[in-house]
Amino acid sequence: MRLDVVTIFPEYLEPLNVSLVGKARARGQLDVHVHDLRGWTYDRHHTVDDTPYGGGPGMVMKTEPWGEALDTVLADGYETGSHEPALIVPTPSGRPFTQELAVHLSERPWLIFTPARYEGIDRRVVDEYATRMPVHEVSIGDYVLAGGEAAVLVITEAVARLLPGVLGNADSHRDDSFAPGAMANLLEGPVYTKPPVWRGREIPEVLLSGHHARIARWRRDEALRRTTANRPDLIERCAPEAFDKKDREM
Ligand SMILES: NCc1ccc(-c2ccccc2)nc1
Numbered sequence: 001m002r003l004d005v006v007t008i009f010p011e012y013l014e015p016l017n018v019s020l021v022g023k024a025r026a027r028g029q030l031d032v033h034v035h036d037l038r039g040w041t042y043d044r045h046h047t048v049d050d051t052p053y054g055g056g057p058g059m060v061m062k063t064e065p066w067g068e069a070l071d072t073v074l075a076d077g078y079e080t081g082s083h084e085p086a087l088i089v090p091t092p093s094g095r096p097f098t099q100e101l102a103v104h105l106s107e108r109p110w111l112i113f114t115p116a117r118y119e120g121i122d123r124r125v126v127d128e129y130a131t132r133m134p135v136h137e138v139s140i141g142d143y144v145l146a147g148g149e150a151a152v153l154v155i156t157e158a159v160a161r162l163l164p165g166v167l168g169n170a171d172s173h174r175d176d177s178f179a180p181g182a183m184a185n186l187l188e189g190p191v192y193t194k195p196p197v198w199r200g201r202e203i204p205e206v207l208l209s210g211h212h213a214r215i216a217r218w219r220r221d222e223a224l225r226r227t228t229a230n231r232p233d234l235i236e237r238c239a240p241e242a243f244d245k246k247d248r249e250m
Contacts, residue, residue, distance in 0.1 A: 001106075001163060002031045002082045005113040005152055006069045008048055010036045012149040021156055024166045033073070040068040049118050058119040066114065066125045074132075077110060085110040087135040088155060089126060090148030094137035097155060101138070105155070106162035113155070115148025182220070182244075185237040187230060189222030 005013055013034045016022065024030040038046040049059040070087075077085060086108050095101075105111060112133075114121065126135055140151045161167050192203045206218045220242060227234050 001029070001108070001159075002033070002077055002110040003113070003156060004033045004035065004073045004077065004111070005115065006035045006037050006066070006073065007113075007115050007147075007149055007152075008037050008117055009147070009149055010034045012147075013152065015153055016156060020166065021160045024160050024163060027165070029163050029166055030160055033076075035069060035073060037065050037069055040065040040072070052119065056119075060119050061116055061121040061125075063122045063124050063128075066121060067128065070112070070114070070125075070129060073112060077112075082110045084108065085112050085133045087126070087129050087133055088113045088152075089121070089135060089137045090115050090140065090151030090155070091120060091137050092139055092142075092144050093120075094139040097138045097140045097151075097158070099158070101136070102155070102158040103162060105136070106159045111159070113148075113152045115152050117147040182239050182241040183223060184239050184242075185227075185234045186220070186223040186242060187227045187234070189219050189226055 003016075005016075007013065016032055016034070017025070021030065021032070025032055037048055041047055047062070048065050049061050052058065052060045074085065086105070088105070088111050090113070114125075126137070129135065138151070138155065140154050145151065192207060196203055196208075204218065206214050209215065224235075224238075224242065227238070
């Protein structure tokens with residue numbers, strides 16, 4: 001997979017050099033290109049924004065730098081064999097980013113991220129590139145950041161970990177809270193590891209029983225408890241077997 005990010009804060013994307021994404025890049029599973037939008041400005045102040053038509057607070061990111069940047073990125077990608085790009089626009093006014101969308105994006109060959117700053121990007125940029133590729137306007141939550149770069153890090157990590165061979169244990173993401181199956185849409189329950197006693201606190205006995213069906217049942221019940229407490233909205237989306245009374249390997 002090729003990833004391009006066009007941003008006025010390229011240093012914000014340094015985390016893409018470390019950890020899971022960094023290792024995927026080192027293994028050649030991800031080809032990441034970060035571009036400074038100001039490289040496509042020609043005035044002394046490297047201007048990327050201007051006042052909004054119609055008035056109102058803040059500034060809007062200008063069309064020309066984005067157009068030149070995206071045309072360059074597309075030309076470079078196509079020239080080096082990439083194909084079928086999708087544009088990912090992090091924005092508070094986008095559709096919610098979900099595990100389902102992460103899975104969809106992980107199956108694409110090329111993602112181009114356009115994190116905005118200020119009040120956002122002149123709408124004509126999305127309109128222009130939507131004629132050439134799928135555009136996903138994506139929100140990572142109901143809050144407003146100072147820009148979309150943090151959202152790029154979130155989306156990239158959620159997508160990269162789904163790429164074949166990126167996660168050590170091939171099954172790891174199968175147990176994700178939001179992956180299909182009996183535990184789908186359930187939040188993870190509590191987890192424990194050694195020492196067996198810590199500051200007088202012991203491990204739930206069932207986890208030491210070696211009785212796998214009971215352990216699976218306990219984990220399901222704890223996940224239901226946490227989901228009911230923290231995300232009641234997810235309960236209605238759970239698979240019926242999540243409420244299954246029978247003890248069986250889950
Ligand atoms: N849903 C998270 C999110 C994503 C992007 C932005 C944002 C803020 C300012 C300018 C451009 C994008 N804010 C929140």
